Amino acid sequence: MTDTKTTYRDHTDDTADRGTAPDSSPDATTTGDETATELGPPATDDTENELGDATTGADAVARALEASGVELAFGIQGGAIMPVYDALAASSVRHVTMAHEQAAAHAADAYGLVAGKPGVCLATSGPGATNLVTGIADADMDSDAMVALTGQVPTDLVGNDAFQETDTIGVTRPITKYNAFATDATTVGSTVEEAYARAGADRHGPTLVDLPKDVTLDEATESGRGAGRTSTTRAESEATRSDESRSQADPDAVDAAARAIESADRPVCLFGGGVVAADASDVATAFARTNGIPVTTTMPGLGSFPEDDALSLSFAGMHGTGYANMAITHTDCLIAVGTRFDDRLTGGIDTFAPEAEVIHVDIDPAEISKNVHADYPLIGDAGAVIEQLSAAVESPPAAAEWRTQCAEWAETYPLTYATSDDGPLKPQFVVEAFDAATADDAIVTTGVGQHQMWAAQFWTFAEPRTWVSSHGLGTMGYGLPAAIGARLAADEAGETDRDVVCFEGDGSFLMTMQELSVAVREKLDVTVAVLNNEHIGMVRQWQDAFFEGRRMASEYDWVPAFDTLAEAFGARGFRIVDPAEVADTVESALDYDGPAVIDCHIDPEENVLPMVPSGGANGQFALTEEHL
């Protein structure tokens, strides 16, 4: 592994600040509150004045969002949610209208990941709610903190198959951490606050409150109006959660794990998305460096450990690096933090780290020994437990020989790609060009498919919360709405200079590209690179490998010209065919202050390698198509 970046910007302060909880008194003047000023009077923070006035359930929802520290929400209007929107107009919450509810959910998801607090999305009943479902499921699989508020038909029509009625609670029950049907205007505020608090507590995840129209229209009683105040207290207690009450693991179990680490010959750290979610990247990085332990990550864990560090093995799993997969196969002590041992990471369980004693740090007890047996289960907050471990490990493991071995593997199995001067454009080259042209704090979002894997492989991630992708659910079309959410989160934090780069595929981009209209309307500085191979390439690759090359329904030579289509939306469009154009075009697109789309016509035959076939052994990764 070679370093393409020599600088490692210290991100301690800004990420820590964004990771702790929200400012409970949002300042409308700094959030560019265009929606509110257009649609209604500006918000008054002083709820005391309103005590004498009639207050509806919808007002209580808006107050609850404000009290929870919500500054931004994504969504689409509709019949059953109209009272809530009417109340939002008079609140300090800025609303961004999306083109499709699925994109509202993805944008809220990405916003939450970048901002370090739950994102919020809204939709009306029926199709509005069902359109959110993919985004909610995505957040659920990736344990992302998100709150969905859905309109519902009036309570007395529920169950009658009324117009735009869907059993949203029933539909979202398996894909939410918590969902609730609001029953009256007096309690709806505290229900929304509870949903917000739960989304960002413990193991993060999506929550949903279903809001029947009669409940949001009804007047809240006197006691209901007090809800905002109790919730402020709860939001504040969430804010202080970070230090005092982060849950620690059992000290005896920590000591036992520390002895295992000290005596390991071939230790490996495996950092997952939980390290990022817990804002534990700094302590995790320090732990690995202090003890000289090589580090691999899961895909959601990208950025939790700087990939330009000599100890970094990059990510493991199906399309992870050969050296990470060799290390994870031969380790005798796997220190896994905030990971759920997804099958794309483990390959076949029978051959996964078969000689390793597993130390598993997780906030969710149900993840312990779910897929891989934990010899040392440590239940608690990732940061708190790593700090405990750091204190308990008395001497680093004697792993010099092992580190040398890992370095040898990195030499033996480098991540490379073939180029020739007049050959076709290689997607990896485009990714590297963007990486070279942007700073370490640039945010990368992706859709799902080959382009996603090339972005993960060929971008050198140095900071947490810079990699925003759809991992567990694998939702094609995630990239652009995620870029919108990420851009707005960065802008809200005052980081307008950060680049937001979205890698998409032709098939994937086609699924949500209508959101370009939102990016244009909001003047969002995002750059979309469509790695266009005129196929849904991952399917094409699998068909070539496992279906004797029958490319059924995977050829996409019918996709539109994305550069001219981008212009039609009002964005800037670029097109690259020749590798020689890459550097200049990337620079022009990044320089453009607004949404830009580069239609990159790449080698349609390029495969993502290395590859561990489904259920295969990580150490037996294929380096060529023939190995599969």
Next chain:
Amino acid sequence: MSGEGSPPRSDADGRNDGLPGPAPSDRPHPESRRTTDGIRIDPVVEAEHDRRRAVVSALVEHEPGVLARVSGLVSRRQFNIESLTVGPTTVAGHARITMVVEETDPGVDQLKKQLRKLPVVISAGEISGETVSRELVLVKVRGDEPERVHAITEMYDGETIAADPQTITVELTGDESRVDAAIDAYRQFGIVEIARTGQTALARGDVPTTPGEAPAPGCETARREASDQASRGTASGEGQSEGNGPAEAGGDSPRTATTERRDRTEKQGQPPAE
């Protein structure tokens, strides 16, 4: 990690033939393996787990949708369930769900941990130690031989609850094997219909049925408090076979948020649904 490590292999067209490095068959690979449960196979004792019958009890908030949440969890994660019963308990607004499952030790462990993650679940666990369990069954048999039917009903301490010239309906309770045996005995007469409740169960003696469950107000005893403490401290058998270590014990105590959550519900004036 750009492509600087070693020269990539490519043909004249720049077509990628793949990555450099030894083929999979030329690489070393450890001999050891894990089971499908993710447990390393001990070369001496191979740790395959057999399914066993377990009674899992969950104390839940008695609110709409709670049964759907629990049964949805069971079906989604493919737990093998034999029966499920639900009913109110000593505390207003609480209900007890009793499940009989056929699972491996890791499966039972996973079920109780997943149950505890549901916000509506206050406390859940496999009933530790001895279990008293009962099931009620209604059997409707052909009415041709009332005396012989009555004899069997007496033998199983059942009760005839309805009879007409065509059919006799009897009620029986007992543990599962007793109910099974009684039904077998009735078969000779011709069974028209059966309705069974499925098993419900409590822990025997002064032991809480779900971990840390408090006795009903006014029914506390000194022994109960002591045994309650003991069950929290040592996890009373739970998790031992899995070797999950000390951290597991903490997970067995009920949610501390329970009281707070109940208070809030009352404050909001939401009546518990029946």
